[in-house]
């Protein structure tokens with residue numbers, strides 16, 4: 001039967017990238033998406049903004065919502081200090097399988113735990129299952145209708161501390177209007193928009209960075 005796009009992306013990484021070299025894995029995926037098949041990775045333009053925010057925050061605990069094939073997981077993990085606790089959640093088991101192989105190809109398998117399941121189910125389990133008290137940095141890149149319920153879940157579960165940084169992809173395209181309205185109007189967050197484009201296209205998109213103030 002026909003292969004899937006994530007499977008073809010993994011093959012491209014194994015063919016083009018150097019084992020143990022995260023930069024070459026990132027480049028191989030970007031090349032695949034620009035010259036072979038578009039895929040919903042955060043991409044190089046928004047990825048550079050992600051890099052700069054991760055570097056600025058220098059987090060000790062990180063959560064990513066929406067692993068997909070592990071492109072942003074590799075971008076984040078390659079920048080983390082030793083001993084950082086990094087968890088990424090993915091609900092699609094086929095994506096989990098591909099992401100684990102791409103992360104391992106980059107040599108970053110010891111830096112991150114890929115957990116299969118839905119964010120709504122897993123967020124309340126973070127403390128008991130992974131010994132997390134609060135997250136310093138959260139990257140939201142899953143289904144857009146989950147952004148708002150999940151940020152409320154973070155608050156309810158006491159997973160945010162003063163200064164916790166949330167960075168959300170796709171706030172323009174596909175769009176997360178309710179989430180934007182919430183973080184931009186809530187007195188509990190300081191929000192800033194980073195304009196960019198939908199990965200590998202000229203379509204307008206951007207990232208929203210929100211700092212928890214409580």
Ligand SMILES: Oc1cc(-c2ccc(F)cc2)cc2cccnc12
Nearest residue numbers: 040041042066141142143170173174
């Ligand atoms: O970066 C993303 C982009 C899109 C997307 C799909 C089709 C389009 F025509 C435009 C945008 C979906 C995502 C779903 C989850 C996480 N990220 C996404």
Ligand SMILES: [Mg+2]
Nearest residue numbers: 042141169170
């Ligand atoms: Mg995205």
